Amino acid sequence: MSSPLVLLPGDEIPSEYLPSTNSAPLRLGPGLRLLSQPPSSSAPSHVLTATQAGILSTDNKKNAVSILSAPNRRYIPTVNDLVIAQVHHSSPDYFHCMVTPQAPHVVLGQLAFEGATKKTRPMLKQGDLVYARVLSVGLGAGAEVELTCVNPATGKAEPGGLGHLTGGMVFDISNGMAARLMRASSSSADQQDGVAGLVVLDELGKKLEKVGGFEIAVGRNGKVWVDCSNGGDAAVKATVAIGRCLTTVDQHDLSPADQKKLVSRILREMKIEV
Amino acid sequence: MNKEAPLSIAERDFILNALREDVRLDGRAADQLRPLTVSFGEEYGHVKVQLGRTSLIVRISAEVTKPHDDRPFDGLFTIAMELTAMGSPAWDNGRQGDLETYVTNVLDRVVRHSNALDTESLCIVKGVSCWSIRADVHITDYDGNLIDAACAGIMAGLQHFRRQDAVVKEGQVIVYGLDERVPVALNITHKPLSVTFHTFDEGKKVIIDATRKEEQASEADVVIGLNNAGDVCFMSKFSGSPVDAMVFVDKTSVALEKVKEINAIIDKALQADLAKRAKSGMLEMSRAENDRELEQ
Helix, strand or coil: CCCCCEECCCCECCHHHCCCCCCCCCEECCCEEEEECCCCCCCCCCEEEECCCEEEEEECCCCEEEEEECCCCCCCCCCCCEEEEEEEEECCCEEEEECCCCCCCEEEECCCCCCCCCCCCCCCCCCCEEEEEEEECCCCCCCCCEEECCCCCCCCCCCCCCEEECCCEEEECCHHHHHHHHHHHHCCCCCCCCHHHCCHHHHHHHHCCCCCCCEEEEECCCEEEEECHHHHHHHHHHHHHHHHHHHHHHHCCCCHHHHHHHHHHHHHHCCCCC | CCCCCCCCHHHHHHHHHHHHCCCCCCCCCCCCCCCEEEEECCCCCEEEEEECCEEEEEEEEEEEECCCCCCCCCCEEEEEEECCCCCCCCCCCCCCCHHHHHHHHHHHHHHHCCCCECHHHHEEECCCEEEEEEEEEEEEECCCCHHHHHHHHHHHHHHHCEECCEEEECCEEEECCCCCCCCEECCECCCCEEEEEEEECCCCEEEECCCHHHHHHCCEEEEEEECCCCCEEEEECCCECCCCHHHHHHHHHHHHHHHHHHHHHHHHHHHHHHHHHHHHHHHHHHHHHHHHHHHC
16 A cells, blocks of 8 residues: 555545455444445445544455544544443443543443343442443434443453453543554554554563563543552552553654653652562 | 543542552652643733643733722732633533632632732722733643642733833823833732642542542642742632641641742743843844845
8 A cells, every 4th residue: 555545524535545355344443434335236336434534544454444543532432442431320221331521421231241131230330440342323413322341142241351340540541542552452463563653561561570460451432441450569550650651652652662761761760670 | 511520439449549659640759749831922921831731821911990999099900710611521611610619719819819919009090090900811721730720820920921001191091002111010029829739548648739530539638828938828628528737737838848849930931931032122123124124
């Protein structure tokens, strides 16, 4: 592919930018919408338009296309996004959760958890955190966004880790940073330098191995949940250090080398032995 | 929805547990300020304050009005602050929340009631005309500790502001433009600033300059207003759980240290701005000469 394509909301995506392999169905990521689909007999000419401004990113291996969002703060739910939601109140059928503060609540079914039945469903209180997937966003104004913690087809928490988040700490990052972290974690093994120039998590993982490692959950709504409960005495410090590293990388555009330096500096400042 | 989103249980517990180990979320010590920058705009009395991620703009303005009937020798000084949706999505335009009332009240007490600005010097003709000084505070981003940031902004603005010169000639008040006569600095009697403390863990942990999350997780807040000389001009314990009296005594000395630190930052910024103005004034003049040469 040639130069990166910058799109504005409403722009059509030229077909030469779409992945060419036609075996698998095309997967649309956040910020894109399918306007019309021609009858299957004619040549594949999907009309895709952008709903957000950003750079087009295509993944030939997964046959996926999405928009790289800028580091903005406003989160617009898109189906299949992983988000960290905070329970606001519960009603007989649903937990009403906050994904973005000052935005209408989203709903999460009381039984939308792995292995949940009427008797074994989790009792979530106000202020509890859940890691969930966006199931549907609805159409038009006033439509409710629904979350789920299971894959409805298999009844399992897929990908792993969906459900109630206990302990730990949540740090606020920009949406763009959250997207970068997601991409870095989904395909880090095959690239040495990290995806999108993000090595901060790998570096932290290496350095904090001795402290007992850490758990992390990234929500596309600009939240990161970090827990180092195995860390013993250094648990709190390690958690704070991870949060500081992530927010600093988010605020300053750091190169991979600078990110490594930052990690060492913050760990030294927090007096964590590595 | 004009309410700040509540913290989750995990965040609240973590902040408290971390403070018990003397760790803050941004790695600061308990009595350490976030980086504070004060900068000035093109016009006199236009201040930008950035305290961590809290940022605000203060504009000082002056106009000639009639003094109050009961105080014919005094000028007027008002502080206007409105929390608009520009600062935080939790605030609504035109609707006054608790935070706004509280912050406005504290600023009024610390700056106005402590007579930081000598209002008598604003009198032009007794009972007929005087200067009315107005400080407008606009919040552009909110991450906790509005009071201290706004206080620093207003005090910097008052020191930076220059009002037009006014003289009385044969019973007539003549106001000269900024380019006609050298504008006059305001008469500042002292430089009070506020320092806000937040208490945690039944008053055992006390921190200054809390971020938004720390503010939400705290039990109570204590505001101490004092000047460089250590004269306490304001002290409040507005709401929340009780605080030990010793906290007030202990923290007053910490507050004094911080007030000196903030005042030093303001002074430095003022000096730098003054030097810049002196320089650009010269440049302006040399440029005018060149213009004239071109015309000929």
